[in-house]
Amino acid sequence: MPHEWDARGYDALPLPHEQWGLRTLSRLALAGGETVLDxxxxxxxxxxxxxxxxxxxxxxxxxxxxxxxxxxxxxLAGRTDRLEIVHADLTRPLRLPGPAGLVDAVFSVAAFHWIPDHGALFDNLAAVLAPGGQLVFECGGHGNIANVIRAIDNLVDDVPDVWNFADVAGTDALLRAAGFVDTEVTLVADPAVFPDDDLLLRYLETVVLGAHLDRLPLDERAAFTRAVAERLPAPVVDYVRLTVRAVRGG
Ligand SMILES: C[S@@+](CC[C@H](N)C(=O)[O-])C[C@H]1O[C@@H](n2cnc3c(N)ncnc32)[C@H](O)[C@@H]1O
Known part of the structure; x- marks a missing residue:
């Protein structure tokens, strides 16, 4: 299983993910009776x-x-009548609950850059998506958080490769190879500015650096986060988002 998250700390933060979610939702065409995979x-x-x-x-x-x-x-307590929750590793083929097995749309925000092999991911998603179904997602793309990566490189010799920040052409080719058509793939710069140091530190620790901090002893983690923050030229995380809309070919 992948890196474990501080979920309460995550929800307590102001997250640019809220805007990314709204934007991604606005690109999904729904009549109201579909089954959607989040x-x-x-x-x-x-x-x-x-x-x-x-x-x-x-x-x-x-x-x-x-x-x-x-x-x-x-x-979502009290709203589970139309909801199924699946604990699964996205680096593996998906097994969905229910008899039909196929969904009408696949939606995702800020997750796919954690998956090293996008070709396998798109194959796995195509396998559970009905022909004509929509794939709409966003995640970190080529150039994402370059200022944070420079700061980490400056601090650590063997930087673990934990993210897959894909580009437009490579993503488009992998989508088509997995059987998607009508592909729309873009990269959008979307820097997040933090008003104070405390918020920047909590954000880096909870949202950005988790997989790096996992590798450090507990008593070295706060100092590592501070050292990364100090090496940023400004209290900004310079996000670049890969946005995708595609249709499963029939
Ligand atoms: C930054 S959070 C985004 C969560 C949510 N979509 C949002 O916008 O707030 C990334 C999510 O991807 C999940 N994730 C990362 N790698 C994964 C993997 N290999 N399998 C399943 N989930 C994974 C993490 O557990 C985490 O919940």
Whole structure:
């Protein structure tokens, strides 16, 4: 299973993910009765919004973090009649609950850059998506958080390669190879500015550096986060988002 998250700390932060979620939702065409897969759903902010848009439909929420899914369950207590929650590793083929096995749309925010092999990921998503179904996602793309990566490089000799920040051409080719058509792939710069140091430190620790901090002894983690923050030229995380809309070919 992938890196475990501090789910309560995550939800306590002001997250640019909220805007990314709204933008991604706005690119999903829904009539209200579909079944939608929320992949890397985290604590369920967008899962809740999807349920609002699907009065006669269902959401299947998938994530690899038990802590994130516990937080999702708390958020959506009382709304589980049209919701299924699946604890699964996205680096493996998906096994969905229910008899039909195929969903009408796949949705994802800020998750796919954690998956090293996008070719295998798109194959796995195509296998559970009905022909004509939509794939709509966003994640970190080529050039994402370059200022943070420079700061980490400056501090550590053997920097673990934990992210896959893909480019437009490579993503488009992998989508088409997996059987997707009508592909729209873009990269959008979207820097996040932090008003104070405390917030920047909490954000880096909880959202950005988790997989790096996992490798350090507990008593060295706060100093590492501070050292990364001090090496940023400004209190900014310079996000670049890969946004995708595609249709499963029939
Ligand atoms: C930054 S959070 C985004 C969560 C949510 N979509 C949002 O926008 O707030 C990334 C999520 O991807 C999940 N994730 C990362 N790698 C994964 C993997 N290999 N399998 C399943 N989930 C994974 C994490 O557990 C986490 O919940």
């Amino acid at each position: 992949v890397g759903c985290g604590t369920g902010r967008d899962t809740a919004a999807l349920l609002d848009r699907l009065p006669h439909g269902r959401v299947i929420a998938v994530d690899g973090s038990a802590a994130m899914l516990d937080q999702l369950q708390a958020r």
